[in-house]
Amino acid sequence: MNKNELNTFIRHFFDVINELIPEYAVNPLDAFANGNVAVCVQDESGLVYGNIWGNDKIIGRQFFKNAWLKCSQVWITGMKTGEYERRLYNEEFSEEKFGINKPDLFGWEGGQPIELSDGTKLSIGFSGFRGCNDLEIVKRAIAIVDVKNHA
Template identity: 55%
Template sequence: MKKHKELRAMIDKIIDGVSDLVPLYLENEEDRAKSNGNLAICLIDAEGMVHGKVFGTDKIRGREAFRVAWVKASQVWITGFKTGEYERLVFNKEIEEDRFGIRKPDYIGWEGGQPITLPGGSIVSVGVSGLRSVSDLEIVLRALDRIPGAVINNELNNIYQTI
């Protein structure tokens, strides 16, 4: 129970960090134009618990942003690879298409999904949607500054390769 509370507290810090950064990112015309200020973050922990937040005033656009953020996070949760990276590996035939059960029509394709490792070793799959892809990734990196020892895990796929 204590570990779950600690994990939840770290996830809340990530969401709070993203919340604090959203106004800064919306100062960028390209990011603001992408979704008119409606974006979402979705986090899935190793046990499959889903966490997240929708930003903005348009509930329909926010719903779509969360759907895309969830698809990004769930693809990372299933494969262990960043979105975009996974697709590159499949299309270059570096891994088998059916290895994780996701077929080409269902790949998200866009960047913005990434695995992170929190202090204590907990792995969380994160997806953000509503900004430019580079900003979807970066806003999480910047939010992680609130959690000393948290890192983007580019090597998470090594864990999955042994399963």
């Protein structure tokens, strides 16, 4: 996918996330964010895209920081955020392998590698809901946009 196509894809991805947020925000277990959530997308070259939703800029900023940390960790390691923590603490590899030290790693769920149907690889971090839903909303939005993109 060229840069213009990727820009269009990500804009559509953000639009779909926007449509899905209310569905998650009504869940009492995810309502703590009051609609303030953020997503960060990084392509293989390192170019970063992001979006923040909600009315509280300070909370949005914090969620974007978390989303970026998740996203960049995935970009560096190629692994979901929770998986990286588990594997590191199970001593499947050392901290030095990826250069992310234990105090600096992001163990919460919400960061994941995504491969699109055309082979484009993205690292995506989402923050603002429970980790399982941070992962799910991204997967759902990607599935919707990837189908539309290749229809």
